[in-house]
Amino acid sequence: MTRPTSKPRIRIREATRADLSALLDVHFEAFDSDPMNQLMYPAGVTENARELFGQSLFPPESDTVDENKHGETRIFVAELLADDTADEVPVEIVAYAKWQIFRHGRPEAEWNTDDPPMTTEMLGEGVDADVYNAFLGGMHRVRKQHSRGDASVNLGILACRPTRQRLGAASALMRWGTELADELGLPSYLESSPYGYPVYKKFGYQDIDVLDLKITELWGVVKTNDRKWGEDSAVELAGPLPAGTYRSAIMKRPAKAASV
Numbered sequence: 001m002t003r004p005t006s007k008p009r010i011r012i013r014e015a016t017r018a019d020l021s022a023l024l025d026v027h028f029e030a031f032d033s034d035p036m037n038q039l040m041y042p043a044g045v046t047e048n049a050r051e052l053f054g055q056s057l058f059p060p061e062s063d064t065v066d067e068n069k070h071g072e073t074r075i076f077v078a079e080l081l082a083d084d085t086a087d088e089v090p091v092e093i094v095a096y097a098k099w100q101i102f103r104h105g106r107p108e109a110e111w112n113t114d115d116p117p118m119t120t121e122m123l124g125e126g127v128d129a130d131v132y133n134a135f136l137g138g139m140h141r142v143r144k145q146h147s148r149g150d151a152s153v154n155l156g157i158l159a160c161r162p163t164r165q166r167l168g169a170a171s172a173l174m175r176w177g178t179e180l181a182d183e184l185g186l187p188s189y190l191e192s193s194p195y196g197y198p199v200y201k202k203f204g205y206q207d208i209d210v211l212d213l214k215i216t217e218l219w220g221v222v223k224t225n226d227r228k229w230g231e232d233s234a235v236e237l238a239g240p241l242p243a244g245t246y247r248s249a250i251m252k253r254p255a256k257a258a259s260v
């Protein structure tokens with residue numbers, strides 16, 4: 001009898017600046033077919049936009065990062081390992097996650113700030129800043145109303161190369177952050193895309209709000225049947241997804257009660 005083939009081996013490790021180019025490849029491949037990404041990068045991702053996005057992951061060493069505002073950033077990569085050897089021989093980086101950790105609660109003056117809208121100059125040549133502010137700015141605003149100044153372990157980004165999905169790479173990355181949250185006894189917040197939603201449900205995240213954007217009315221995008229726009233996300237909380245609307249779910253994984 002032949003044994004069912006097991007899933008390829010995945011290992012995670014903390015990312016370094018040397019991984020940045022691979023990380024950016026993973027990111028833009030993963031989000032390439034997402035309508036919001038296509039609206040933010042209408043003419044494709046220019047070199048300048050890629051570079052500036054890269055700096056948001058690994059800021060230039062001369063920059064000082066305000067950890068009170070952004071939290072402590074930890075970026076992890078998931079690597080696919082060669083399966084013909086007992087050793088851990090990485091074949092390629094297939095996924096990455098960015099976590100933002102707030103170990104202590106913050107007073108309202110620190111978290112409830114009015115962030116000025118981003119401009120194309122800040123985001124990179126060819127980026128539609130209006131879409132960026134309505135979408136990413138909108139999600140952050142809604143999430144902030146819930147997370148407030150809570151000490152928490154928050155997921156900023158999760159992405160897996162399309163050719164390497166359903167191998168457990170995202171799960172391995174999620175395990176790190178949710179285990180850290182449990183160790184610290186903290187909740188975790190995130191903003192979920194339609195494709196991230198089933199992964200987050202599996203890790204115990206619950207719906208707390210949504211950002212519904214009427215993208216057909218606003219920007220003329222037409223839905224194709226092969227793309228999810230969030231019809232499966234937070235339906236109990238927010239109702240069925242209206243036509244022409246793209247839904248992001250705002251989710252919270254409650255702090256695990258301390259074991260006695």
Ligand SMILES: CC(C)(COP(=O)(O)OP(=O)(O)OC[C@H]1O[C@@H](n2cnc3c(N)ncnc32)[C@H](O)[C@@H]1OP(=O)(O)O)[C@@H](O)C(=O)NCCC(=O)NCCS
Pocket residue numbers: 030031095157158159160161164165166167168169170171172191192193194195196197198199202
């Ligand atoms: C979301 C994403 C990161 C998941 O990556 P992945 O490595 O394929 O996820 P995993 O293999 O760890 O899947 C974990 C579980 O989530 C669920 N899941 C993942 N993708 C799913 C899909 N397309 N449909 C239904 N369930 C899915 C399954 O329960 C899966 O476990 P299983 O394969 O054992 O059934 C990946 O689809 C992606 O990069 N999408 C585009 C970018 C994106 O939307 N990122 C999230 C931003 S919030």
